Amino acid sequence: MASSIVGPRIRERRRSLGITQVELARRVGVSASYLNLIERNRRRIAGALLQRVARELGMRLDQLDGAAERRLMDRLAELAIEPRLATHTPEVDAIAELIGRYPGWAATLAVLSRSERDATELARTLSDRLSHDPFLGEAIHAMLTNVAAIRSASEILTSFPDIEPERRSRFETAIYDESQRLSNVAEALAGYFDKAHTAARAATPGDEVEALFEANANRFADIEMAAAKLATEIPEGEAPAARRDAAKRLVQSSLSDAVGGIIAASDEVDTERAAARAKEELEHYAIDAALAPEPAFSMIAKRAGYDVEEIAETLRVPIETAFRRLTTLPRGKEIPRFGYLCVNAAGQPLVRREIDGLFLPRTGGACPLWSVFRAIGRPGEANRQLVELPSGEHYVFVARAREMGRARFGSPRSYVADMLAMTEIDARQTIYGERLSNEAPEPVGFACRICPREDCEHRAIDRLTGG
Amino acid sequence: MVKRILLAEDEPNIVESISFLLKRAGLDVDTETDGVAALSSALENTPDVVILDVMMPGIDGFEALRRLRADERGRDVPVVVLSAKGQRTMRETAEEAGANVFMAKPFSNAELVDTVLRLAGEEPT
Numbered sequence: 014m015a016s017s018i019v020g021p022r023i024r025e026r027r028r029s030l031g032i033t034q035v036e037l038a039r040r041v042g043v044s045a046s047y048l049n050l051i052e053r054n055r056r057r058i059a060g061a062l063l064q065r066v067a068r069e070l071g072m073r074l075d076q077l078d079g080a081a082e083r084r085l086m087d088r089l090a091e092l093a094i095e096p097r098l099a100t101h102t103p104e105v106d107a108i109a110e111l112i113g114r115y116p117g118w119a120a121t122l123a124v125l126s127r128s129e130r131d132a133t134e135l136a137r138t139l140s141d142r143l144s145h146d147p148f149l150g151e152a153i154h155a156m157l158t159n160v161a162a163i164r165s166a167s168e169i170l171t172s173f174p175d176i177e178p179e180r181r182s183r184f185e186t187a188i189y190d191e192s193q194r195l196s197n198v199a200e201a202l203a204g205y206f207d208k209a210h211t212a213a214r215a216a217t218p219g220d221e222v223e224a225l226f227e228a229n230a231n232r233f234a235d236i237e238m239a240a241a242k243l244a245t246e247i248p249e250g251e252a253p254a255a256r257r258d259a260a261k262r263l264v265q266s267s268l269s270d271a272v273g274g275i276i277a278a279s280d281e282v283d284t285e286r287a288a289a290r291a292k293e294e295l296e297h298y299a300i301d302a303a304l305a306p307e308p309a310f311s312m313i314a315k316r317a318g319y320d321v322e323e324i325a326e327t328l329r330v331p332i333e334t335a336f337r338r339l340t341t342l343p344r345g346k347e348i349p350r351f352g353y354l355c356v357n358a359a360g361q362p363l364v365r366r367e368i369d370g371l372f373l374p375r376t377g378g379a380c381p382l383w384s385v386f387r388a389i390g391r392p393g394e395a396n397r398q399l400v401e402l403p404s405g406e407h408y409v410f411v412a413r414a415r416e417m418g419r420a421r422f423g424s425p426r427s428y429v430a431d432m433l434a435m436t437e438i439d440a441r442q443t444i445y446g447e448r449l450s451n452e453a454p455e456p457v458g459f460a461c462r463i464c465p466r467e468d469c470e471h472r473a474i475d476r477l478t479g480g
Numbered sequence: 481m482v483k484r485i486l487l488a489e490d491e492p493n494i495v496e497s498i499s500f501l502l503k504r505a506g507l508d509v510d511t512e513t514d515g516v517a518a519l520s521s522a523l524e525n526t527p528d529v530v531i532l533d534v535m536m537p538g539i540d541g542f543e544a545l546r547r548l549r550a551d552e553r554g555r556d557v558p559v560v561v562l563s564a565k566g567q568r569t570m571r572e573t574a575e576e577a578g579a580n581v582f583m584a585k586p587f588s589n590a591e592l593v594d595t596v597l598r599l600a601g602e603e604p605t
Contacts (some may be wrong), residue, residue, distance in 0.1 A: 150565075154535065157564035158491055161585035165497035168589045173504070180500070187493040465537070 018082045019063070020054035020114025023197075026070045027052075041065040054109070088123040095126075120268035140217035152202050159195040163188050176334060201462075205243055219375075221287035222294055223365060225279050230368055232341045233298060239271050240264070240302035245305060253331045254419070260303040261296075299339070304330045305338045311348075314339065318444030320435065321411065323393055332415055336431040340366045349439035353430045358389050363429065371408055371434055372459060374387065380464065383470055385432035388412035392428050397445050399437065409449070427446040432439060432478050438440050483600040484508045484529040488518030489562065490536050494585075498531065498592070505593050507600065515539035520535065522584065523553050528600045534563040542577045548576040556597035562573075562587065 027037050041062060050056040058066065067074050086108055093103040104111075112119040143149060166184040169176070169310040175469040176184075242312045243263045247256050272295045276282050282291045305313075305328050310429040317323040322448060325335040339351045352368035367373050379386075384398035395413040402408065433445075440446040458464030485502050489495050490513045499509045512518040513538075515538040522530050527560065532539040537548070541561055548554035561579040563570050563592065574582040581595050 032588065154564045158494070158584050161564065161587060162491060162493040164586040165494065165501075165589055169497055169500060172589070183496065187496060191493055 016084070018109050018113050019077055020052045020060055022077055022116075023048075023058075023066055023070065023112050024446075025051040025114050026072060030070065032069075037066070037069060040069050049284070055221065066106060066264075073454035082112055083192040085119055085123050088126065089119060092122065092126045146203060148462065149202075151462075152198055152205070155198045156195060156202075159191045159198065162191040163195070166191075218284060218287035220280050221258055221284065222291045225276075225293075225339070226366060227289055228279070228281055230344055232343060233275060233295070235271050235275065236268065236295065236299045237266055237302055240299050241306040243267065244306040245301040248263045251329075253329050253334075256304060257300065257331055257334070258299045260325070264296055264303060268296075272296060301331050301334045301338050302341070302396040304328065310338060311342060314342065315348075319351075319442075320444045321431075323414070323444075332413065333431055336413075336433060337364075337480045339433060347442070349435055349442045351439075352434035354385055355432065356385055356389075356430055356432075357429050358427060360386055368434060368436070371402075371457065373434070379460050380458040381473075382455065383432070384412040385430045388414040388432070389428055390414075392416060399449060399452050399454045400457045403456075407437040407454050409435050409437055409445055411445050462474050482506065482508050482600060483528040484510065484525070485596060486514075486522055486525070486530045487511045488515070488517065488522075488536065488541070489533040490514065491533070494533075497589070500590050501593050502596060505597060506602070507596070513537075515544040515589070519544045519547055522548055522557065523551055526553060526557065528558070528595055529596050530559045531596065532561050534558055534561060534565070534574075542573055543544075545574075545577040546578060550581065560595060560599065566585065 017177045021036075027034070034048055035045045037047060038045040041048075042065070043062065047056065049178070052065050053060045063077065064074060067077050070077075087109045089111070090105065092098065093105045093108065108119075117346050127359075160421040164185045170181065170184055170188075201247075233442070243260070246263055247259045251259070274291055275295060276288050276291050279291075305324075310328070313327055314324055317327065319339060321332060321335040324330075324338075325332045328335070330338075333355070334355060336355075342348050344350070350368050352371055353364065353366040354362060354373050356362050360379060362374055362376070362379075365373045365375070380393060381387075383400070384396050384431065388394070388396060392414040395411060398410045398412070400408050400410060410432055412430055414428045414430040417427045417429050435443070435445070437446075437449065456469075457467060458466055458469070464472070466472075485507050487495060487498055487502070487509055487595070489498065489511070493515070495511050499511060502509045510525065512521050515536045517534065517538070518530075518536070519591060521527075527537045532541040532545055539547075541563075545559060545561065548557070548559070548591075551604070558580045559578065560583060561574040561577075562583050562585060563574070564585040571582045580599060583592060583595070600601075
């Protein structure tokens with residue numbers, strides 16, 4: 014394939030330098046007719062002769078026969094079979110000639126096709142995000158409701174001139190009130206898009222890493238296998254923190270290839286920043302897996318009724334390892350599925366692993382009634398909460414706060430909270446399902462601005478709706 | 481005999497407008513502002529037409545409609561579903577749940593009144 018670029022490339026370069034075929038043939042020591050065959054791709058050229066030709070034409074070897082061209086050819090060949098362009102019947106057999114004769118145009122075409130594909134992909138992702146964004150959904154609903162009230166009342170005022178004054182003034186007030194609300198929603202929407210514009214880039218690396226975990230069902234078989242081998246090298250008798258440090262050293266010295274391989278092979282992680290973050294999270298994953306290797310972990314977890322504290326104690330691992338490890342359990346009928354959220358004291362989510370149907374907050378300002386936020390104030394105490402979402406669905410949350418880093422006298426302490434989330438049905442397979450039916454579910458939301466619970470005494474900001 | 485309409489809607493300004501329009505058209509109007517109350521009123525009082533908003537506290541309009549259709553007393557009552565989310569899927573869900581007519585907000589007063597009169601078996605004004 015590559016050599017088919019070389020012939021036309023030699024001819025173009027020779028002509029642009031104003032050298033005849035006879036002259037170039039003489040300089041490189043072949044007959045003019047042989048060079049002619051090479052230029053028409055009828056003879057292969059390689060080795061010393063290719064080097065002499067490159068030198069005479071003032072080109073680097075890889076410019077004449079390089080990987081860059083092969084990639085370019087592949088890219089253009091891909092473009093040629095793009096269904097949307099099929100009606101233009103691009104000359105597939107002339108790709109090599111195009112690259113050889115018009116390398117600038119060929120490269121331009123390839124760059125354009127790539128950026129067009131990226132833009133289409135981005136548009137698809139954004140439109141998907143828009144249609145699932147709970148804030149936008151609520152805001153549009155509110156606007157349509159306000160507009161409906163205004164339209165109906167104003168139509169009444171124009172169609173019924175005989176309307177009694179007291180009623181007329183009620184409709185006028187309604188129009189005034191609804192316009193005020195409409196203007197609030199419109200302002201909030203404008204602010205939302207302003208913010209979305211600046212936040213979009215910063216949010217991306219995290220999104221890519223979450224997509225990577227989601228695509229793998231939170232479980233990486235390669236790391237599981239490699240980490241299980243490392244597990245035997247971790248000293249058993251040490252304290253959990255010391256064992257974690259040992260696992261970290263082992264993972265960093267011997268699993269970087271496995272981690273790098275996963276990132277390189279993934280379709281989800283695309284940018285450099287996302288790759289760096291993915292490396293960090295996969296290393297965490299590997300450390301956890303080495304501390305609590307499979308298949309023993311699944312058995313111990315089940316025996317403990319998925320009690321994070323008991324798991325941590327039995328396996329002598331930090332509590333956060335037990336939390337995170339539960340999200341990586343293999344999928345199966347008898348195995349409960351756990352979502353996971355870790356937040357700092359400012360309520361900022363640090364790590365999220367969602368389960369179907371439960372949207373976990375991406376930013377601060379989420380519903381303060383979630384046990385994960387209450388847990389921050391009572392470190393070391395695990396609490397269970399049965400919640401009812403505005404949709405009426407029930408979930409069970411188990412949250413517990415812990416100190417970050419090492420405690421030292423006189424140094425400030427900071428805490429983060431871990432939370433497991435499971436459906437009420439899954440909870441019944443765990444210790445957290447005990448006596449659940451005696452408990453009244455606590456109504457919670459996602460965030461005040463989209464929460465329909467108007468009378469909630471914890472409401473911090475108004476809901477963005479018409480009512 | 482004057483036809484009776486049940487209006488289930490939780491937005492007070494919209495309730496005000498629709499009640500006014502229907503009364504002017506010569507109909508009696510009962511209003512309810514949450515899904516559970518709307519459902520029991522529809523089953524007990526057998527109105528001639530029900531206007532159901534989708535987004536209501538308690539049970540939503542779709543759920544109220546499904547339960548209404550599942551009950552013998554509510555099987556045949558004509559229902560107009562109102563929604564401020566006029567997507568195609570909403571219309572389909574409304575039809576599947578057993579709505580006679582689906583109307584997206586903002587609606588036209590004349591169209592709403594004509595529809596209700598037609599479903600109630602009255603001559604449009």
